[in-house]
Amino acid sequence: MSIRNLTYRLVTLVIVTLCGLATQAQTDAQFTQYWAVPAYYNPGAVGNIDYIHITAGSRLQWVGIKHAPMTFVAAADMPFKFFNRRWGAGVVLQAENMGIYRNTTAELQLAWKKKMLGGTLNVGLQAGILNESFLGSRVITVDGDEAHSSADDAIPQSDVGGTVFDCAAGVMFTHKRFWVGASVTHLTAPTVTLKVGEDEEHQYEFDAGRNFYFMAGGNIPLQNSLIELLPSVMVKTDLNAFQAEATARFRYNRFLSAGVGYRYKDAVSVMIGCDYKNFFVGYSYDYATSAIHKASSGSHELFLQYNVKLNMGERNYNKHKSIRIM
Numbered sequence: 001m002s003i004r005n006l007t008y009r010l011v012t013l014v015i016v017t018l019c020g021l022a023t024q025a026q027t028d029a030q031f032t033q034y035w036a037v038p039a040y041y042n043p044g045a046v047g048n049i050d051y052i053h054i055t056a057g058s059r060l061q062w063v064g065i066k067h068a069p070m071t072f073v074a075a076a077d078m079p080f081k082f083f084n085r086r087w088g089a090g091v092v093l094q095a096e097n098m099g100i101y102r103n104t105t106a107e108l109q110l111a112w113k114k115k116m117l118g119g120t121l122n123v124g125l126q127a128g129i130l131n132e133s134f135l136g137s138r139v140i141t142v143d144g145d146e147a148h149s150s151a152d153d154a155i156p157q158s159d160v161g162g163t164v165f166d167c168a169a170g171v172m173f174t175h176k177r178f179w180v181g182a183s184v185t186h187l188t189a190p191t192v193t194l195k196v197g198e199d200e201e202h203q204y205e206f207d208a209g210r211n212f213y214f215m216a217g218g219n220i221p222l223q224n225s226l227i228e229l230l231p232s233v234m235v236k237t238d239l240n241a242f243q244a245e246a247t248a249r250f251r252y253n254r255f256l257s258a259g260v261g262y263r264y265k266d267a268v269s270v271m272i273g274c275d276y277k278n279f280f281v282g283y284s285y286d287y288a289t290s291a292i293h294k295a296s297s298g299s300h301e302l303f304l305q306y307n308v309k310l311n312m313g314e315r316n317y318n319k320h321k322s323i324r325i326m
Contacts, residue, residue: 028185029094030059031071031073032263032299033282033284034245035234036055036057036282037055039075039077041170041185041213041236042124042171042182042215043090043107044170044171044172046078046090046109046110047077047078047080047087047089047111047122048088048174051078051308051309052076052077052308052310053076053078054076054308055073055074055075055076056305057073057304058301059072059299059301060299060301061299063296064295065295067098068098068296069096069097069098070098071094071095071096073095074094075093076090077090077091085113086113088111088113089108089110090109090111091107091109092126093105102134103130104131104132105128105129105130106129107128108126109124109125109126110125111123111124117175118175121171122171122173122181123170124170124171126169126185129164130192132162132163132206134161134194136157136158137159139155139157160194160203160204162193162194164190164192164193164208166186166190167188168186168187176219177218177219178216179215179218180215181215182212182213183212183215184210184211185210187210189210190207192206194206209238211237211238212236212239213235213236214235215233215234215235218232227250227251227252230250231246231247231249232246243263244263244264245262245266247260247269249271249273255276256273258270259271265290266288267290267299270284270285271285278306279304280303280306282305283301283303284301285299285300286298
């Protein structure tokens with residue numbers, strides 16, 4: 001299959017997905033370094049350390065395919081005290097482009113915390129907006145056969161978009177040697193109505209279905225060495241499709257890290273990272289194990305993090321500078 005034909009099929013798939021009357025769609029971005037931004041998937045991950053924790057990441061999916069997905073995420077979180085109780089607060093912004101499709105989210109997060117069993121139980125809620133848009137003005141249709149028509153009402157002829165309230169919830173337990181959490185995004189399964197201005201005649205619907213996540217990871221020091229093993233897993237499903245991935249990283253002297261990952265029936269990955277003072281930079285490369293590798297050279301991902309120390313006036317029971325190494 002040529003890249004041109006593959007691109008055409010991808011764009012066609014997006015059109016069909018967006019323009020159905022009651023379409024179910026995947027709106028959460030995929031990150032190989034999911035352990036670097038757990039709060040994107042689980043609001044219970046915010047405020048786990050005594051730092052203002054700032055993260056920015058970008059992913060270039062399927063390099064070599066025109067109009068392939070490009071994703072950007074920015075997140076920040078911090079702990080705070082209210083009524084003599086510890087809480088966590090955060091914000092997450094995400095934007096994804098795939099050809100003529102746009103997906104943007106802006107979310108606020110709040111987590112309640114309770115120390116127990118030598119760690120901390122976190123219960124988090126998230127609320128914000130989900131915006132979907134489709135650039136119908138860029139759609140190219142081919143007349144002259146039974147399968148295509150420029151007059152097809154199912155295909156927007158102009159740019160359409162819509163915004164809806166969105167929310168999520170999650171729980172996470174953190175310990176100095178491990179962390180584990182479960183969450184659900186798009187809790188109310190909102191439907192975004194895409195239309196041009198106030199035009200009620202030509203409008204389309206986009207259903208953001210619930211997505212369920214399970215994540216876990218550890219921080220295992222190897223005896224008589226400066227090396228730590230940092231394993232992690234993530235399982236996600238919308239109750240129709242299922243995906244699982246596992247990562248094994250090693251870190252030397254809390255400075256340099258490297259590892260490999262595998263996403264079931266999708267890709268293998270390699271990654272490297274560097275911690276220096278309050279900064280972290282991480283890079284990963286995915287090689288597709290599916291047929292997509294015939295048209296793409298792979299996917300690239302870059303994450304940057306910075307931590308600003310806070311004085312919470314109490315002992316920090318989780319002595320680490322990032323949730324990714326819990």
